[in-house]
Amino acid sequence: MISIGQFSKTCLVTIKTLHYYDKIGLLHPAKIDPDTGYRYYEESQLSTMLLIAKLKRYGFSLQEIQQILCESNQKALYSKLYQQKQILEQQMVHTKTVIQELEQHLSDFERTGEIMNYQGNYDVQLEQTNDRMILSSRQNMSVDEFGIYFGKLYETIFRKQIPADGKGMAIYHDEEFDPTCNDIEVALEVFDPSAATRVLKGGLCATTIHYGAYSNLPEAYGKMMQWIKENGYELINSPYEIYVKTQYDCHTVEDWETKIYFPIRKK
Numbered sequence: 001m002i003s004i005g006q007f008s009k010t011c012l013v014t015i016k017t018l019h020y021y022d023k024i025g026l027l028h029p030a031k032i033d034p035d036t037g038y039r040y041y042e043e044s045q046l047s048t049m050l051l052i053a054k055l056k057r058y059g060f061s062l063q064e065i066q067q068i069l070c071e072s073n074q075k076a077l078y079s080k081l082y083q084q085k086q087i088l089e090q091q092m093v094h095t096k097t098v099i100q101e102l103e104q105h106l107s108d109f110e111r112t113g114e115i116m117n118y119q120g121n122y123d124v125q126l127e128q129t130n131d132r133m134i135l136s137s138r139q140n141m142s143v144d145e146f147g148i149y150f151g152k153l154y155e156t157i158f159r160k161q162i163p164a165d166g167k168g169m170a171i172y173h174d175e176e177f178d179p180t181c182n183d184i185e186v187a188l189e190v191f192d193p194s195a196a197t198r199v200l201k202g203g204l205c206a207t208t209i210h211y212g213a214y215s216n217l218p219e220a221y222g223k224m225m226q227w228i229k230e231n232g233y234e235l236i237n238s239p240y241e242i243y244v245k246t247q248y249d250c251h252t253v254e255d256w257e258t259k260i261y262f263p264i265r266k267k
Contacts, residue, residue, distance in 0.1 A: 001031060001040040011049045026066050027052065058084050097213045097253055122208045122223040129205050129261065133196035135162065136187035138173070142180045146170065149186045157188060162195040164188045171200070171240040185238075200240070205261040206233065209244075213253050217241070217260075224262050237263035 008015050018039070021027040027048060029039035041049075048069070055065045058081070071077050109115055135156065137149050150168050157164045165188070173183040190196050206228055210220040221239070228235060245257035 002043060002046075004029065004039040004041065007041045007046070007049070010046060011053065013049065013053065021052070021062075024062065024066075026062060026069070059088060060084065097215070100254070101213065101216060122210070122220050124206055124208045124224060124227040127205050127207045127261075129202040131202045132189050132200040133191070133193055134169070134187040134198060134200050135164070135190045135195060136171075136185050136197050138171075138183070138185035140181050141184055143182070146184075146186060153186060153188050157190070157195075160195065163191040165191075167242055167244060168246075169240055169242045171238050173238045201237075203237075203263055204265060206264050207259060207261050210241075210258045210260060211254070212256055214256070214258070217258065220258075220260055224260060228262060228264055232267050233264040234267050235262055236265050239263070 002010070004015055004018060008018060018027070018029075022029060022039070027045065030042040030045065031040040032038070033040070051069075052065055055068060056062075060068065064080075068077065068080060071080075135153060137153060139149070141149060153168075156162070167189065169187045169189070171185040171187065173185060187200070206224055208220055208224060210217055224239075225235075239260065239262045241261070242259045243256075244259055245251045245255055247253070247256065251257075
């Protein structure tokens with residue numbers, strides 16, 4: 001048997017942590033001396049402790065690790081590890097995007113001496129838009145669910161062979177933003193009136209183009225609202241955005257192009 005001190009040194013984990021793992025039922029000592037309360041571990045528990053440490057590095061919570069240790073189905077274990085790999089890859093892509101954004105911010109800051117200069121990159125224009133026939137789906141959703149509902153729209157046009165321009169759009173009907181639940185309508189412009197679910201009415205819009213990650217879209221929206229107020233207009237309908245160039249067109253994140261429309265009128 002191995003004393004708790006030796007076990008701690010071998011696995012590079014503190015005694016305090018081992019006590020906590022015992023308390024939550026993650027890893028019990030093999031024996032506790034009834035007189036001294038001193039804890040001892042079996043040699044076979046070294047592998048378990050090393051696995052726990054590895055799973056923590058993979059980003060699993062202690063509760064998830066406990067479930068993994070109790071799982072006997074090898075396919076289920078493999079699936080959990082594979083899903084975590086995908087999560088880490090997504091986090092890596094996100095982190096890379098944030099670093100690129102920070103580098104651009106630093107460059108702009110160094111060039112202009114203004115920390116909030118990034119909104120100056122947006123050129124707001126007035127545009128008289130035409131009616132658009134759209135195939136759309138509207139529901140309360142989180143921003144992470146865009147892909148699910150766009151996928152269903154694309155399935156519909158492929159299955160029914162509906163001519164469409166291929167560009168997705170999102171129309172925001174809520175007055176305030178909640179990343180977990182918003183009243184959002186995702187849509188595709190179609191050319192056959194009988195395939196459309198409704199017509200998106202045209203009219204006077206303030207527009208701008210955003211390049212890059214969608215996480216920076218609030219900067220463009222802030223610039224639009226500022227421009228509308230300063231130029232004596234008011235918003236009269238739900239703003240929407242059209243995804244002109246995306247990752248699905250084999251563009252890198254720096255080249256993603258989103259055109260934003262704010263339906264407006266003069267006050």
